[in-house]
Amino acid sequence: xxxxxxxxxxxxxxxxxxxxxxxxxxxxxxxxxxxxxxxxxxxxxxxxxxxxxxxxxxxxxxxxxxxxxxxxxxxxxxxxxxxxxxxxxxxxxxxxxxxxxxxxxxxxxxxxxxxxxxxxxxxxxxxxxxxxxxxxxxxxxxxxxxxxxxxxxxxxxxxxxxxxxxxxxxxxxxxxxxxxxxxxxxxxx
Numbered sequence: 001x002x003x004x005x006x007x008x009x010x011x012x013x014x015x016x017x018x019x020x021x022x023x024x025x026x027x028x029x030x031x032x033x034x035x036x037x038x039x040x041x042x043x044x045x046x047x048x049x050x051x052x053x054x055x056x057x058x059x060x061x062x063x064x065x066x067x068x069x070x071x072x073x074x075x076x077x078x079x080x081x082x083x084x085x086x087x088x089x090x091x092x093x094x095x096x097x098x099x100x101x102x103x104x105x106x107x108x109x110x111x112x113x114x115x116x117x118x119x120x121x122x123x124x125x126x127x128x129x130x131x132x133x134x135x136x137x138x139x140x141x142x143x144x145x146x147x148x149x150x151x152x153x154x155x156x157x158x159x160x161x162x163x164x165x166x167x168x169x170x171x172x173x174x175x176x177x178x179x180x181x182x183x184x185x186x187x188x189x
Contacts, residue, residue: 054088061093070104077108087120096151102138111150 049067052058056072063079070078071086076093083097089104100112102121115129119137126142128150134140 049082049084052089054086083112085121098151113151 047066049069050064051069052072052074054071058072058074059076061076061078062068062074065081067082067084068078068080069084069086070089070091072089074089074091074093077095078091078093079096081097082099083095083101085091085095085100085102085104085106087103091104091106092108094109094111095106096111098113100110100115101118102110102116102123103118104120105122106125108125110123110125110127111129112127113130114133115127115131116133117123117135117138117140119135121135121138121140123138123140124142127140127144128147129144130146130148130150132144132146
């Protein structure tokens with residue numbers, strides 16, 4: 001764009017040295033930027049949402065700080081900034097996002113600052129939210145709980161749901177209750 005060069009100075013400085021009287025200007029070739037592309041000094045633009053197409057089935061958990069649009073089937077938990085559940089989508093697992101827009105089906109808990117169930121939404125599970133909107137025609141089975149920060153307790157709730165159990169090393173079962181193969185191996189047959 002603009003550069004500071006000595007070509008536009010009204011009079012070059014005269015100090016007697018040959019370098020002071022010469023002005024070197026070389027044009028810089030810059031690649032053409034597409035219209036609408038951010039400049040190098042501008043903050044990075046938000047990347048587009050990751051899209052899981054209708055013919056895709058994912059078995060496992062998804063985690064991103066960006067946006068996800070699900071049109072297919074996910075068997076696992078999802079954590080994202082913005083989650084959009086498409087009309088043909090099914091999610092079986094817990095959903096945690098700042099914004100959740102459901103037009104498809106979720107079987108599992110939903111946690112979000114803003115949760116919106118459209119008229120085609122089908123949710124079977126609890127919803128923990130800060131704000132919620134449920135359109136007429138949406139199908140919802142579960143409980144709704146408002147929390148000031150529903151995302152903060154997402155990790156803690158998962159830990160409470162799965163208590164740590166110690167192996168049963170108490171009293172052994174009586175010999176009559178054990179299968180014959182096991183008692184024979186112990187020599188108590």
